[in-house]
Amino acid sequence: MKHRRIPGRRAVVAGAGIAALAAGAVTFQTANASEVPADFAPRPLSVGAAGKLASTLTQDLGADAAGTYYDAKSESLVVNVLDEAAAETVESAGARARVVANSLAELKSARTTLEQDATVPGTAWVTDPTTNKIVVTADRTVSEAEWAKLAEVVDSLGAKAELRRTKGEYKPFVAGGDAITGDGGRCSLGFNVTKGGEPHFLTAGHCTEGISTWSDSSGTVIGENAASSFPGDDYGLVKYTADVAHPSEVNLYDGSTQAISGTIEATVGMRVTRSGSTTQVHSGTVTGLDATVNYGNGDIVHGLIQTTVCAEPGDSGGSLFSGGSAVGLTSGGSGDCTSGGTTFFQPVTEALAATGARIG
Secondary structure (H helix, E strand, O other): OOOOOOOOOOOOOOOOOEOOOOOOOOOOOOOOOOOOOOOOOOOOOHHHHHHHHHHHHHHHHHHEEEEEEOOOOOOOEEEEEEEHHHHHHHHHHOOOEEEEOOOOOHHHHHHHHHHHHHHOOOEEEOOOOOOOOOEEEEOOOHHHHEEEEHHHHHHOHHHEEEEOOOOOEEEOOOOOOOOEEEEOEEEEEEEEEEEOOOOOEEEEEHHOOOEEEEOOOOEEEEEEEEEEEEEEEEEEEEEEOOOOOOOEEEOOOOEEEEOEEEEEOOOOOOOEEEEEEEOEEEEEEEEEEEEEEEEEOOOOEEEEEOOOOOOOOOOOOOOEEEEOEEEEEEEEEEOOOOEEEEEOOOOEHHHHHOHHHHOO
């Protein structure tokens, strides 16, 4: 589905989230990673515990930290570092250390170069801690001439970046998980929240940029926009105007719901689930953080979560969660829920901080 515009306002695409950044499989071991000592056994951790340890080690290591991810198979945290001294600190904390070539500062510099020299519609890039590179992906709309331009910029970055092609097309997807409609468009409700003691809900910003008054699936008007941010970010806050129940839960489309009691930061390797009004419930894995997607027409979004979860038109704004914790809002992607695809999500913690809302 094309990301079209409504005259005088941003277009709302009836569908699910923004397209995925990277195509192809991502491996957990890379040529520039040091071997883990045979006698070292990392401490088994839950995803939540791994995220907290990652934050602590990243702060303690400073410039010697080069990214983290969660290895679901071994239930362990993997921390990229720049030298053996930092590796010892990581292992003493119970995580697995990998000595890699590229620092976070070098990867950030590479992203700046891409931002300046490779702003081609239909492209996305993400910092991938499993490869210690910036992965740049071009969708099927990128011409051969544009591909050549991208290749030249990526080649200039050496081992800090790689270029891939995806067969899909990056586009924003226009309920949690229920259907919400307005002005000819349909999106999905993300999470019920409160602000100043008043009930609100979060959804995608590319939805609230085009629609200001929202109805439920029965056609009953339930809310009006209170805040909206797109492009740059992709979140919108809607204030309930109808006297409707608004529990902090997500529709699982099997007659049950998942209660949401708080938030959690996404971690690469985390198992996550998405609920949306078109394709209902699907699960996958977080594959990248701080992703940038260029949808064209000047609509560039930063700081997204990249996943293997599929989505389709109508799922936009829907809930991404892990257990009882909110993770993100469906932004856009490529592919579908038949052949699979990549989907990007706005981190819910950023949306809450920016709007002053909270879960529960």
